Amino acid sequence: xxxxxxxxxxxxxxxxxxxxxxxxxxxxxxxxxxxxxxxxxxxxxxxxxxxxxxxxxxxxxxxxxxxxxxxxxxxxxxxxxxxxxxxxxxxxxxxxxxxxxxxxxxxxxxxxxxxxxxxxxxxxxxxxxxxxxxxxxxxxxxxxxxxxxxxxxxxxxxxxxxxxxxxxxxxxxxxxxxxxxxxxxxxxxxxxxx
Numbered sequence: 001x002x003x004x005x006x007x008x009x010x011x012x013x014x015x016x017x018x019x020x021x022x023x024x025x026x027x028x029x030x031x032x033x034x035x036x037x038x039x040x041x042x043x044x045x046x047x048x049x050x051x052x053x054x055x056x057x058x059x060x061x062x063x064x065x066x067x068x069x070x071x072x073x074x075x076x077x078x079x080x081x082x083x084x085x086x087x088x089x090x091x092x093x094x095x096x097x098x099x100x101x102x103x104x105x106x107x108x109x110x111x112x113x114x115x116x117x118x119x120x121x122x123x124x125x126x127x128x129x130x131x132x133x134x135x136x137x138x139x140x141x142x143x144x145x146x147x148x149x150x151x152x153x154x155x156x157x158x159x160x161x162x163x164x165x166x167x168x169x170x171x172x173x174x175x176x177x178x179x180x181x182x183x184x185x186x187x188x189x190x191x192x193x194x
Contacts, residue, residue, distance in 0.1 A: 011039030012137035016058065018066060018099075018129055025059040028136055036137075041076075044145050048077035050088065054140035056095070065100045065126065066134060072143045082157040093147040099134050100126040 014030050032040065032052040041049045056070035074091040105128050127139075 010135065010138050010141065011043045012036050012052075012141045013135060014137035014140075015133045015135050018064075018132055018134060021058055021060060021066065023060060025057060028056045028058070030054050030056075030136060030140065032140075040141055040144065044141075044148065046076050046148065047079060047086065049144075050075040050077060052140070052144060054095075054136065054143075056136050056139070058134065058136075061098070063100070063104065064129075065098055065104070066129070068095060068097045068099060068134065068136075068139060070095045072140045072147075074144050076144075076148065078149070078152040080154040080157055081151045083154050085154055087152055087154050089149060089152055091144055091147045093143045095139060095143050097124065097139065098126040099129050102128040102130070 012032055014028070016026070016028070030053060032049070037049040037052055040052060041047065052072070052074040054070060054072040056068055059067045059069075061067055071092060071094045073093075075088055076091060077086060077088050079085070080087050105126055
């Protein structure tokens with residue numbers, strides 16, 4: 001993914017060189033410090049990120065591909081959409097991705113498209129390995145953002161619209177009623193035939 005001047009940089013970077021991943025795989029636990037949590041909150045439009053961490057198992061597969069499995073855990077501060085009070089929500093999001101060399105991604109994505117046409121469960125298309133690197137920080141951040149409730153509510157908060165008393169004269173046929181009630185002008189028309 002190329003960066004343009006309008007895109008924000010990734011707030012959490014934990015690059016892993018695929019050339020250094022042993023054949024037996026790699027386990028990584030990562031934790032975001034205060035500066036990273038603030039950057040993740042700012043980039044994601046969150047009030048705050050109180051904690052964020054992730055666990056990953058990276059396993060080599062055939063053809064230069066890698067399976068990344070694990071989960072991200074976070075506690076985030078948001079604003080209730082009903083009461084506008086500050087609330088905190090916990091996130092525990094599973095991660096199950098395949099990373100592949102960039103030249104394999106179009107071919108593998110086509111296989112995913114074909115699988116969508118069948119009744120079987122459709123796998124996700126692979127993520128590209130960029131410059132020989134899998135960025136576990138970016139994986140964790142993306143999973144965190146996908147798990148955020150865009151309309152958070154405080155437990156028990158219910159939206160109740162303002163109820164106004166209905167005006168009996170405010171209905172679709174009020175204009176017709178007004179026409180019917182107004183006196184007709186007597187015309188100067190002559191009856192036909194006279």
